[in-house]
Amino acid sequence: MGWLSSILWAFWYILPAYFANASPVLVGGGRPIDGGRVWRDGRRLLGNGKTWRGFIGGVTIGTLVGLIQYFITPGFYGDLPTALELAFLLSFGALVGDLIGSFFKRRANLPRGAPAIGLDQLGFLISALVFAYPVKTLTSGQIIFLLVVSPFVHWGANYLAYRLGWKSVPW
Numbered sequence: 001m002g003w004l005s006s007i008l009w010a011f012w013y014i015l016p017a018y019f020a021n022a023s024p025v026l027v028g029g030g031r032p033i034d035g036g037r038v039w040r041d042g043r044r045l046l047g048n049g050k051t052w053r054g055f056i057g058g059v060t061i062g063t064l065v066g067l068i069q070y071f072i073t074p075g076f077y078g079d080l081p082t083a084l085e086l087a088f089l090l091s092f093g094a095l096v097g098d099l100i101g102s103f104f105k106r107r108a109n110l111p112r113g114a115p116a117i118g119l120d121q122l123g124f125l126i127s128a129l130v131f132a133y134p135v136k137t138l139t140s141g142q143i144i145f146l147l148v149v150s151p152f153v154h155w156g157a158n159y160l161a162y163r164l165g166w167k168s169v170p171w
């Protein structure tokens with residue numbers, strides 16, 4: 001595989017995780033996952049930025065992206081159940097990673113929406129890769145590539161969402 005196709009397949013592979021991570025900005029809101037509960041440090045477990053609707057909506061949208069991808073490149077996935085399983089695990093993993101990130105942000109006394117460089121851009125990605133690993137994985141070169149470029153994709157997507165008025169902060 002040439003380096004260009006290797007890079008493009010890495011993007012294609014991770015796309016459900018990107019969508020799952022980005023869509024809660026649009027579909028989220030309502031009841032927070034932590035139900036308002038606090039940790040033993042007296043601060044919120046996760047905060048109001050992590051809602052059930054965002055979580056379930058993100059997993060659903062990410063999995064649907066995988067469904068569409070299967071119809072475009074069936075050979076990349078083998079069969080439909082594999083494609084759906086992979087997309088679900090990438091999406092679920094991305095959003096679990098996002099929750100873990102918020103848990104640590106609250107422990108560090110960062111308010112909801114405060115930036116945490118590294119955690120915000122890579123936590124969801126690493127978690128998605130770990131969850132999806134049993135179904136289908138990338139080469140180590142492709143993983144390194146995604147770790148390097150994803151922060152820029154993340155910043156670009158958040159800046160766009162900010163300019164479109166979907167988010168109140170550009171990160």
Ligand code: CTP
Pocket residue numbers: 024025026027028029046047048049050051052053054055095098101102105111112113114171
């Ligand atoms: N969101 C949601 N449910 C989730 C994840 C995100 O509803 N499980 C929505 C929230 O409106 C959130 C927005 O998407 O404010 C942006 O997500 P993110 O940047 O991950 O959350 P933050 O508000 O920055 O909160 P935190 O500081 O906990 O990361």
Ligand code: MG
Pocket residue numbers: 113114115120171
């Ligand atoms: Mg944020």
